[in-house]
């Protein structure tokens with residue numbers, strides 16, 4: 070049984086993190102950049118743990134140096150997602166990796182990404198929306214720069230602001246200024262939390278950053294009162310089980326809390342995070358959830374409904390994607 074052809078909605082995908090290693094290796098060759106150390110003998114990304122993963126990720130990003138690199142990357146990523154049935158996806162986009170946070174440069178990179186998204190929508194029927202993302206371990210000031218880029222370029226395509234990176238750096242409240250700026254500009258908000266920081270980090274993030282969604286959020290499992298609060302208020306978790314297993318945020322698939330969270334009424338969604346890093350795809354995530362927890366087609370349809378309801382898009386887009394989910398299911 071495989072869920073490859075089933076239509077899917079994905080909310081948590083890092084654009085650079087979705088770059089195939091062969092794509093990055095060929096850019097490195099083209100530009101004569103030495104990043105050989107980030108690959109294993111078979112050409113995959115090689116990392117020891119989460120901190121090392123972030124370093125490898127940033128080294129890979131050094132090869133992405135122009136708007137055209139991002140145009141090609143976006144097309145390659147969307148082609149791969151579409152081949153796994155994804156009809157709507159949101160990608161984390163980082164001005165830090167697109168011209169170092171300079172607003173004029175960011176506009177050029179964004180134009181190239183949007184160009185590719187429009188082509189993919191036309192030719193593959195996949196819709197992309199962008200969530201501008203501050204990198205937590207770059208610090209609160211650099212996250213403000215990203216939030217400023219977000220506020221200046223928000224619109225039909227850039228619809229959200231978020232934060233990724235080293236979760237244990239600082240406290241959520243240190244980043245409140247960026248989230249406030251983004252909210253006031255009209256952006257919708259998400260933040261990585263509870264991948265490493267446990268239930269307290271999830272609670273603090275919801276309280277201090279007032280986000281609608283949490284990236285990962287699996288640490289909530291240890292606090293029944295928080296689970297109840299999340300279920301009642303409808304904060305949506307962007308859960309990435311394959312990522313959690315590979316980075317060892319959980320021991321194995323069997324001990325992943327996604328099924329318990331869902332059964333407790335928490336709105337959960339499923340995403341791949343950085344698929345080539347974790348040797349995963351949306352199909353593989355569904356197949357493993359089916360194998361581990363006995364989830365069936367109707368469970369995945371329900372996940373799609375939760376994800377589309379929580380998607381950072383306008384109502385016309387939501388309606389159009391809903392029709393695609395209906396007609397292709």
Ligand code: ADE
Pocket residue numbers: 083086126233234235236261264312342343
């Ligand atoms: N950036 C890319 N993937 C990430 C993850 N899993 N956690 C935090 N930051 C990230």
Ligand code: ZN
Pocket residue numbers: 081083233261284342
């Ligand atoms: Zn992530």
